[in-house]
Amino acid sequence: MIDRDQVLHVARLARLRVSDDEIERMSRELSTVLDHIEKISELDLDGVPPTSHVIEVENVLRPDEPRDSLPPERALEGAPDATPAGFRVPTPGQ
């Protein structure tokens, strides 16, 4: 069960603004899905290692050779707001 306060807490962590309607709906829908998911708490998983990668691979290394990267003006092409020096954002202050 995920209540209203938890929805608000998680939404803040996820940087999502949620409306009152959405809070109520998300609480209901996420609770239904989590009820199903809770079934895995019945399993005995003692000593079972978590999967880190499905196909066994050793560290993959490549030669550390310098190569061209995107020029700044190209990298800024899709920016909603750019200056020649970078991406412009509002103040992080309150």
Add this chain to the structure above:
Amino acid sequence: MSPDPVKLSAAEAIERIAAGDLDAGALFSAYRERIERHDGELGAFLWRAGDAPAATDGPLRGVPLAVKDLFCTEGVPTTAGSRILEGHKPLYTSTAVHRLAAAGAPMIGKTNMDEFAMGSSNENSGYGIVRNPWDPERVPGGSSGGSAAAVAAGLAPWAIGTDTGGSIRQPAALCGIVGLKPTYGAVSRYGMVAFASSLDQCGPLTRTVTDAALLLKHLVGHDACDSTSLGLPEEVRTPARSDLAGLRFGVPSELGSSAEGVEEGVGRTFDATLELIEKLGGELVEVGLPHARHGIAAYYLIAPAEASSNLARYDGVRFGHRAGNGTLLDLYEKTRAEGFGDEVKRRIMLGTFALSAGYYDAYYGRAQRVRTKIADDFRTAFESCDLIVTPTSPTVAFKLGERTDNPLAMYLSDYCTVPMSLAGIPAVSIPAGLAPAADGSGPERGLPVGFQIAGPAFSENLILDAAHALEQAIGFDVTGALL
């Protein structure tokens, strides 16, 4: 008189072009015109190419390709079905699209999809629904719904999509075509808009098994830009088998015709296909996948957890939609609230919750252990069989709107495909026949049923061989839904 070029499989078209009996430019134009004429009703394409490109002498001979709209294409809009990326033009092209273009398959369009590949019906697209060409009142499946519908309707000879928990196989099943999810790592993920990085894999959606092998052949390979890419240990062969002698097919009771939620018509078609396997000389073996029934639970923790992290990049700063004019936090929150659709928000919330302090071990940590058990189940099963077969989807194509209010019911659409994704193993869906919907609604002839064949990691050649033999014996008419 030569046959309608649109009815040719891609492999047949390549042969005719190579022999000088068909012009690649004319083929491209024929498909281009069909898209123009029919896609208004279907909704499969989000972007359409202009004129036919210059002739190529690559092995794919200019046969055009539809591309799911989450493959980055330089200078061509790439939205991943999301409003947050409306009008976004990537600065580079994904390895998959690049490789196929280099092999001679030019892009004819970008296809509609569930937003960020999250969905099983294509109803979560920010750009409208896609209709199933077998019955326009039904979903094409998802998330590669546009790619599947386009191929089934004859608006493209073949397509590529991505599969995270079934997003190639399930829409292929619901649209009556072939869909292959390769071994995790067989194909580079470079330039694929990320959903769940430990699961995402690119693969073909085609009308025949031979076409799937042909696309796969040119897709696979290690890529310096994706350190998880491995390629395949042997070259992809053109499948040629017409019998199944010497092959043992594992039938897991947990995912068979009597499994919970499998429609009667789907079960009947599945059982008939099992009989066909025996007729072709294959042996049926009972196997157990005791943890497969926990696949959905594990998947709907792991995939949203990875998604919540991957989608953190959509913040209105570097590209895509931006909203808000207060502080930086205000900008983040408003941009994401406006740009993401309901299902994407739901999964970000679920994933953020599963990773949050106090819940991590109980949810994400446990899910990764269940994943290990599921992979172990497959490993054990493959000691007594060569391949594992299941229905691809528990149901035939469902009606538009039928599951949109019930996320859990929608998630259960992936019941038979998610275990293979969690284990990283390859699986193909081929059309096995037509069956009625459970409530008897829909077209009189029935709706397509998919048959899934999975194998151990890197067994693509074996899977495709078996699929080819079955395909020939089944004789499904893949042109049955051409518009």
